[in-house]
Amino acid sequence: MSTNSLDGLAEYAQIRYLSPAECRFDLTAGGFLRLELGAESYDPVYVFRSFPLSLGDRYLSVRDDKNNEIGIIRDLAEFNLDQANLVRGELERRYFTPIIKKVHKMKEEFGYIYWEVETDRGARRFTTKGSHDCILPVGENRLMIIDVDGNRFEVTNYRELDTKSARLIETLM
Amino acid sequence: MGVAATIASEKSLTAALAGETPVTKVAFDISPEGRYIEGQVVVTPTRLLITSDDCVIREITLAACRDFKTTTMVGSGCLETTVDGVPTRLVRFNMRLLPYYSNLVKYLNKVTAGETAPYFEEIKEKTCPRCGLVYPDESQICPKCINKAQLVKRLLSLAKPHAWMILGTMVLFWISTGARLISPQLTRLLIDEGIGNGNTDKVVFYVLLMSLVLLFNHGLAVARGLLTTVLGSRLGQDLRNMVYGKLQALSLNYISKHKTGDLMNRVTNDTSNIQSFVQNQAATFINDSLVFIGIVAILMANHWKLALLVLAPAPLVMFIMARMRATFRTMYHRQWHFFDRVNSLLQDILSGMRVVKTFGQEKREVARFTAYSKDFADITARNETLFNTFFPFIGFLMGAGNFLVLYFGGRLVLGYEMSKGELIQFTQYAGMIWGPLQFFTFIPRWFTQTMTSAERVFTVIDEEPDVKDLPNARRHEIKGAVKFENVTFGYRSYEPVLHNINVDVQPGEMIGLVGHSGAGKSTFINLVCRFYDPDEGRVLVDGVDLRTVLQSDIRSQIGVVLQEPFLFSGTIYENIVYSKPDATPEEVIRAAKIANAHDFIMKFRDGYDTKVGERGQRLSGGERQRISIARAILHNPRILILDEATASVDTDTEQQIQEALGRLVKNRTTFAIAHRLSTLRNATRLLVLDKGCIAEEGTHEELYAKGGIYRRLVDAQMELFKMRETEIAGQRNGAHNGKPA
Numbered sequence: 001m002s003t004n005s006l007d008g009l010a011e012y013a014q015i016r017y018l019s020p021a022e023c024r025f026d027l028t029a030g031g032f033l034r035l036e037l038g039a040e041s042y043d044p045v046y047v048f049r050s051f052p053l054s055l056g057d058r059y060l061s062v063r064d065d066k067n068n069e070i071g072i073i074r075d076l077a078e079f080n081l082d083q084a085n086l087v088r089g090e091l092e093r094r095y096f097t098p099i100i101k102k103v104h105k106m107k108e109e110f111g112y113i114y115w116e117v118e119t120d121r122g123a124r125r126f127t128t129k130g131s132h133d134c135i136l137p138v139g140e141n142r143l144m145i146i147d148v149d150g151n152r153f154e155v156t157n158y159r160e161l162d163t164k165s166a167r168l169i170e171t172l173m
Numbered sequence: 174m175g176v177a178a179t180i181a182s183e184k185s186l187t188a189a190l191a192g193e194t195p196v197t198k199v200a201f202d203i204s205p206e207g208r209y210i211e212g213q214v215v216v217t218p219t220r221l222l223i224t225s226d227d228c229v230i231r232e233i234t235l236a237a238c239r240d241f242k243t244t245t246m247v248g249s250g251c252l253e254t255t256v257d258g259v260p261t262r263l264v265r266f267n268m269r270l271l272p273y274y275s276n277l278v279k280y281l282n283k284v285t286a287g288e289t290a291p292y293f294e295e296i297k298e299k300t301c302p303r304c305g306l307v308y309p310d311e312s313q314i315c316p317k318c319i320n321k322a323q324l325v326k327r328l329l330s331l332a333k334p335h336a337w338m339i340l341g342t343m344v345l346f347w348i349s350t351g352a353r354l355i356s357p358q359l360t361r362l363l364i365d366e367g368i369g370n371g372n373t374d375k376v377v378f379y380v381l382l383m384s385l386v387l388l389f390n391h392g393l394a395v396a397r398g399l400l401t402t403v404l405g406s407r408l409g410q411d412l413r414n415m416v417y418g419k420l421q422a423l424s425l426n427y428i429s430k431h432k433t434g435d436l437m438n439r440v441t442n443d444t445s446n447i448q449s450f451v452q453n454q455a456a457t458f459i460n461d462s463l464v465f466i467g468i469v470a471i472l473m474a475n476h477w478k479l480a481l482l483v484l485a486p487a488p489l490v491m492f493i494m495a496r497m498r499a500t501f502r503t504m505y506h507r508q509w510h511f512f513d514r515v516n517s518l519l520q521d522i523l524s525g526m527r528v529v530k531t532f533g534q535e536k537r538e539v540a541r542f543t544a545y546s547k548d549f550a551d552i553t554a555r556n557e558t559l560f561n562t563f564f565p566f567i568g569f570l571m572g573a574g575n576f577l578v579l580y581f582g583g584r585l586v587l588g589y590e591m592s593k594g595e596l597i598q599f600t601q602y603a604g605m606i607w608g609p610l611q612f613f614t615f616i617p618r619w620f621t622q623t624m625t626s627a628e629r630v631f632t633v634i635d636e637e638p639d640v641k642d643l644p645n646a647r648r649h650e651i652k653g654a655v656k657f658e659n660v661t662f663g664y665r666s667y668e669p670v671l672h673n674i675n676v677d678v679q680p681g682e683m684i685g686l687v688g689h690s691g692a693g694k695s696t697f698i699n700l701v702c703r704f705y706d707p708d709e710g711r712v713l714v715d716g717v718d719l720r721t722v723l724q725s726d727i728r729s730q731i732g733v734v735l736q737e738p739f740l741f742s743g744t745i746y747e748n749i750v751y752s753k754p755d756a757t758p759e760e761v762i763r764a765a766k767i768a769n770a771h772d773f774i775m776k777f778r779d780g781y782d783t784k785v786g787e788r789g790q791r792l793s794g795g796e797r798q799r800i801s802i803a804r805a806i807l808h809n810p811r812i813l814i815l816d817e818a819t820a821s822v823d824t825d826t827e828q829q830i831q832e833a834l835g836r837l838v839k840n841r842t843t844f845a846i847a848h849r850l851s852t853l854r855n856a857t858r859l860l861v862l863d864k865g866c867i868a869e870e871g872t873h874e875e876l877y878a879k880g881g882i883y884r885r886l887v888d889a890q891m892e893l894f895k896m897r898e899t900e901i902a903g904q905r906n907g908a909h910n911g912k913p914a
Contacts, residue, residue, distance in 0.1 A: 030261030031205065044260065052247070092207050093265070096249035108503060112307045122209035127300075127307045130506070148299065148307050149269035152248035171503060 016071035018062060020079045025086045033090045035062060035070065042070055047090045053138045060087065097152045098124065100145070103165035106172075112148070113172070119153065126151060135172050143169070186215065186222065189229040193217040197280070199273050203249055203265035214252070214264055216281070223264060231263075241281040243274045250274060254281075269299070324627050328447065331411055335404055342400045342456070349393040350463040352386055354471065357601040359383045365594030397456070405452025412444040412630060419634050438513070439633055443626035450623040458616060461609035468602050468609075475599060476591070479582055483574045483603045487610060490570050494614045497563065502621050504556045511549040518545050567614060571607055578603055640706055642724055649722040651730045651811035652715045653680030653842035655701060659710035662700060669708070670696045672865045678858075683843040685853035687883060688862035694846045697862065698814050701844060703727055714812075732810030734834075736817035737794075738801030742786025745774055748800055749781075752808035760807060767836050768803035769829040770796070795826030802833045813838060815845040850887050859883065 024036040025045075032044035042064050050059035050072070057076040063069050076084045098119035105116040111130040117123070126147040128134035136144040143155040155161065158169045196216045204210045204225070212225040221238070223231040237257050244251045250271045252263045266274065300307050332339060359379055367376035417440055472480035522529060522538050529538050582599060585591040591599075655678040663669040671693045678684055686694040699705050700712050703719045712719045719727065732752070740748050749761050756764075761781065765771040773796055777783040785792055785800075792800070805813065815834065835855060838845075847853050850873075859876055861869035861883050869881050876883035 028260070030256070030259045032260060032262065093246060093249075093251070093262075095247045096203065096207060096265070096267075097247075098209075108506075109306060114305075119209075121203075121207055124209060147268075149267065149271075150248065151268045 016069075018071040018073050020083065023073075023079070023083065025083050027086060027089075033086060037070065045070065047073075047087055047094065049091065049095065052095060053136075053144065057088075057091070060091070095152075097144075097154050098122075099154045099156055100161075100165075102162060103168045106168045115145075115147075117153070124153075126153070135169075184229055186213075186224050186227060186229055189222050189232060190215075190217065193219065197277065199277050200270065201252075201264040201266040202270070203267065205262075205265065207265075212264065214277070216277070221263075221281075233263075235281070235285055238281070238285050241278045241285070243271065243278050245271065252278070321624050324624055324631070327631065328408075328451075328627060332404070332408055332451075334411075335407055338400060338404050338407075342397060342404065343459075345393055345397045345400065346456075346460050346463060349390055349397065350460065350467060352390045352393065353464055353605070354467045355386055356383060357598045357605070359386065360601055361592075361594035361598035363594070364597055365592050369592070369594065401452045401456040405448045408451050409444050409448030412447060413440055416440050416444060416630055416633050419636060423633075423636055436633075439629055443630045446626040447623055447630065450619060454616065454619045454623075457612060461612050465606065465609040465613075468606050472599070472602055472606075475595070475602075476585075479578055479585075479599060482577045482581065483606060485574050485577075486570045490567055490610070490614070493567065501560070504559070505622065506625070508549075508552050508556050511545075511552050515542075515545050515549050518542060564611075564614070568607075568611060571610055575600070575603060640703060640724065643721060646721055646723045648726045649714065649717055651727070653811050654678060654713075654715045655812065655842060656713040656716070657700075657710070658713060660700065660707045660712060661709040662696065662705065662707045664696075664705070670865050671700070671707075673710070674867060676860065676867065676870075678842060680842055681840050682857045683838050683845060683855060685850075685856035685859040686844060686846045686862060687850065687853070687859050687886065688868075692862040693865045694862055695816070696865075697860075698816065698844060698846065701812065701814065702731055702733075730811045731814065732805040732808045732812070733814045733816065734798075734801055734805050734837075738797045740785050740792070740797055740800060742784070744779075744782050744784055745777075745800060746781040748785060749803045749807055752804045756807055761803075764803040764807040765800075767806050768799045768833040770799035770803045770833075773799070793826070795830060798826075798830055799833055802830070802837055806837055811841060813841045813843040815843065815847075817846055817848060850890055861886075 018037070022038050026034055026036075028034050028043060033047065034041070034043040035045045036042075044065055046063050046065070046067075048061045048063060049056065050061055058074065060073040060076060061069055062071055062073060073079070073087070076087055079087070098121040100117045100119050102118040103115065104118065105114075107114045108130055113128045113130050113134070114125070115128065116125050126149075128145060128147050134146055136146065138144050141157040141159050143158055145153040145155065147153070155169065158166050161169070194217065196218060198216070199214045201212045201214060202209055204212075210225055212223065212230075215222040215224060216235075219235055221233045221235055222229050223233075233254075233256055239255045241252070241254045244253055245268075249265055249267055251265050252274055254261055254263060359382055363376060363379035363383070366372065367379055420436060420440070469480070469484070472483065518541065522542065529535060578600060582591065582596045586593055586596050655676070657674045657676040660671060660674040661669050662671045674697070676684075686697060688694055696705075700707060703712070703724060706720060714722070714727070741751065746758075746761060749764060750756050753760075758781075762771060765774055765781075774781055774783070785797075815838075831852065838855070845853060845856060853859060854873060856873070858870065858872060860867055861876065861881070863882055869876050869879065869883050871879070877887060
């Protein structure tokens, strides 16, 4: 659809994009993120990804505790490292997704798959449904794996894993 | 982050407890920085201790805390509280622990508020404590611990009613095995006594005898086939009925959690897999096992050295087969999955055809389907290739022994240690071994397939309905009073959809349920129908707890009219009479008349006998609606539920339907959900639900005057309605479908 046909609707689509200059994030004593935006102050704020699977750190919705959108960060890369890291910390808390570095073992039994893996957050065992719905291809070689409880794991590029891990994962695709 | 920052001095849990006894402990496993750790939240009567790797890293006095809560993030959860006025994130944990923390939060909030602490709700374990296997679905039955032998036993127990037929089949098997084993003996006699001695009479005699045996054997095969087919189809039918019956008995929850296609597969495909196993593979297996044992015994008795040569490759073959078993299993599991995916896609696209056509996406859908079906074709081809390369190779290995037998046996004959007839008899027996052996190698695949199917079928049969009739549940004639008493409910107990609802409805009242989508309107209805039981509190009908009344009894007295009424394929008459199968034609006509349906039905050529459904008369939304109202009127329920009953029709039809509904709700307790608030003007009372709570309650006038949520909803709709009017006035070409927002 061309944007022209939406021109008349612009007033309904007013989105506030947050620029690094007007934002000041910091961490509260209780471990929450706080935002000073010009003269306004929000405590706490929550950060949500608009495209958690495809665009990661771009288009982050910053919301207050009533779930009202304060604004959208177009790209976290525009922020300086300290500020970006504070937001990344909050994102890490909201989207806890360990990255699988190695698959030690994978056993299928009665419709469930039992995994033993090494992740960037430490070793882990988890169980997924045996049907292939548990593995969500995201882009070319990237995979999202969701276990029976709703925990998420990511394989950034399964072709770059060691041969054994890659082979084990391939049997599920 | 806060938690880590407050480490004062690390000490052991025992030291930190200082003589206090913990009330409860809940594990957590994610550090503030997001690494996996092993920690515990230990609650004592006065304090909350957080330990990590057995060291206490934080101590909090409960008296300083308020508002404990769990936050569900993506892929993890967080326990939060307010310590001395400061909102604080305490610990992070993986999703499996969420229900434990919901429990803990309930407990902590009661304790910190000075109330008596509730008991900890029992949490349904998801994994088998014996082997760690995840239970399939909600049933707490571990398919691994009930092992295959038990599945077979269970299948056999299903066969019990047909025991006589099975016995008959077995006898036929024994006879035919005997007959098959006799033929090589006859060949030997033919060669040694007939041909060898030049005795024409004996040749004729043995040839005749052999052909008679063969004929007899074929006759037996026909009888056997008949018996196993009947047996198999009876068993299949029993299974199908069991699964289907169970599906009907299961709560809505189960049905809505599974794809229709998957459930259909279980009723049809899986049961017919089992059926085919019983009537084909199992039968052949028994037969071939008997033949195999018989031959081996005869071979060994005749010439054990030669027999060993024949059997030499067997262990190797069996070993390779066993190794390949797991591979084949996953292969075919995948194939099955891909097949299912193609099926689901097809179902999706066919039911969404209008959308596809509207947006002109036919080509894309064709491409998508082609891609899926190519995947399926590829995987099938790959599986079959492997299967068909592997087995000829195995076949060659098996046959290898035969050459050795001919060589060594030939030498024995030349040395007069064996007669020619004996050698031929021997090779004939040896030849007969391959059949069963080869068949045995197929068995793992069939067996696994059948066991997988059996398991899938049995898991449905074993499924316990979430909502069960109590053993002492009784009948109850509904008068129509409905009362919600402190009802809290969530589809998952840690995510309440309704909070502490208190409503008292008198018989004959019409209650309008109003609120944004997701406010809990449908959930409220589900609890009235007892599709679910409340987590806390009670739903009472005429002062009787719904849980103590037979479900069938409640539902038979509750009528539902849905926004998109479901009509079964069949005639209009059948559809109306569905709610009361013993109704007379007069009653049906009367119901249709009251529902403003009689006149349009009479316009159809076939009147009440008009077929509806896929190949029948196409009915408009309004017509279907009125038929479903007639169905409800005939049903004469004490409690009536109208779910968006008029959302999808034009104004004229709406008037007819409104009129019909007005007649229907008379003298009945009615719960009506409508987005279009004007349709609720007849309601005695309106309940405005907001985020699972009753935000406002009263008549239309009262609530409108109050100027709260309801007023805003009404005003917003008036606005919308006006906009639509202007729109209609403005563009008479009418590109809208008449469905208001």
